[in-house]
Amino acid sequence: MGDMGDMGGISATIRWGILGAGDIASAFCGDLVHAPGHSVVAVGARVPGASDAFADRWGIERRHGSYVDLVEDPDVDVVYVATPHPFHHDVAMLAIEAGKAVLVEKPFTMDATQARALVTASRARGTFLMEAMWTRFLPSFVAIREVIASGRLGELVLVTAELGQWFPHDVEHRLFNGELGGGALLDLGIYPVSFASMVLGSPTRITAVSDPTTTGVDAQTSMILSDDAGRHAVITTTLRATTPSLALISGTEARIEIEGNFYNASAFSIIGRDGSVERVAAPRVGHGLWYEAAEVGRCLRAGLTESPVMPLMESISIMETLDEVRRHIGLTYPGLAR
Ligand SMILES: NC(=O)c1ccc[n+]([C@@H]2O[C@H](COP(=O)([O-])OP(=O)(O)OC[C@H]3O[C@@H](n4cnc5c(N)ncnc54)[C@H](OP(=O)(O)O)[C@@H]3O)[C@@H](O)[C@H]2O)c1
Structure with missing residues (x-):
C-alpha cells in the first residue's frame, strides 16, 4: 500500500470537488450528510453556469465553468469524477496531474489500458486514487467479507449474481448510447463482476453471451468466470x-444468501450444509454512497494512496475481465483498441 508521507496537506475536513454535475453526483452530495468531517466545497461543469442549479441545490459555494478550473482549485482535497464512463480516464488524469486525490465512478475506466494509465500516473504523483465501487463499503459487505475470512463457508465453490434494471428504450439516454459508454455490462454488470472479484479474485477462464439493443450496445449479457481452482x-x-438482483456465495460447508438487491444489501443469511440458518443484519444508513467517501477520508488521514478494500490492482483486473467479456460478445466502443 502506498504512503502519502506528510498526508499531502489534507485538511481536518475532507473537502470534495464534484466533477460533472449529473444524477449520481447529486445522490452523492445528498448522502454526504451522513459522513461527518466531509464537505462538498466546489463543483465543476463543462461550461460556465451549467452547475449553478446543482450548486444552489446543495449549497456549494465554488462553481467552476470548466473541469480544469475545478481540479486546480486549491481548496479541493478530493475530486469525485461523476461523468459518463468514456470521460473517466481523461478527467481523472487531469485531477491526478493537478495533484489531487481522486474518486472515480464505476466502471473505473472504459478498458484495462486506461485503468493502468491512471494507476501509473497516480503512483508517479504519489496521490490517492480509488474506484467508487460504493457497495464494497456497506456494513453488509464488511460483514460478508468477515464471514468468508472466518472460513465458515468452507472452500468457496460458486458465486451466482445478477443485476437487472428495466429502462425505457430511449436512444438518447446514455445507457443506450455507445458514445457515452452505454450498455448493461459496464453500467450494471460491473456490480456482479466486482462482487465475484471480491469473493473469488481474478478469473482465468471467461465465456459470455449477449444480445444487443437496437443501438448496438449490450442489452443483456450473461457470463461465466472461472479459475484454476475450478x-x-x-x-x-x-x-x-x-x-431481483440476487447474489449467493456457496462453499463446501455453508452458503451466504444476500437479502434483496445485493448491491445495497442490509442483511444476509448464512445457511449451513445441514440447513441451519443464521441471519445477519447489517443495516445501511442513507443511500449508501457516503461509506465510500468515509473510506476515502480514512485513507487520506492515514496517508494511504489507495484503499485496501478496493485496491487499484483489482480495479485493473476487473477492467481486464470486462475487456475479455467484451471480446467474447463483440462489444466495442468508439476510440478503444477493441
Ligand atoms: N454509484 C452509482 O450508484 C452510480 C449510479 C449511476 C451512475 N453511476 C456512474 O456515474 C457516472 C455518471 O452517471 P450519471 O447517471 O450521473 O450520468 P449523467 O447524469 O448522464 O451525467 C453526468 C454528468 O457528466 C457530465 N458530462 C461530461 N461530458 C458529458 C457528455 N459528453 N455527455 C453527457 N454528460 C457529460 C455532465 O456534467 P456537466 O454538464 O456538469 O459537465 C453530466 O451532468 C457513470 O460512469 C455511471 O456508471 C454510478
Missing part, C-alpha cells in the same frame, strides 16, 4: 427487466 461465478446483467 470455482465459478455465474453472472447475468440486463437493461430489459427489473430482476
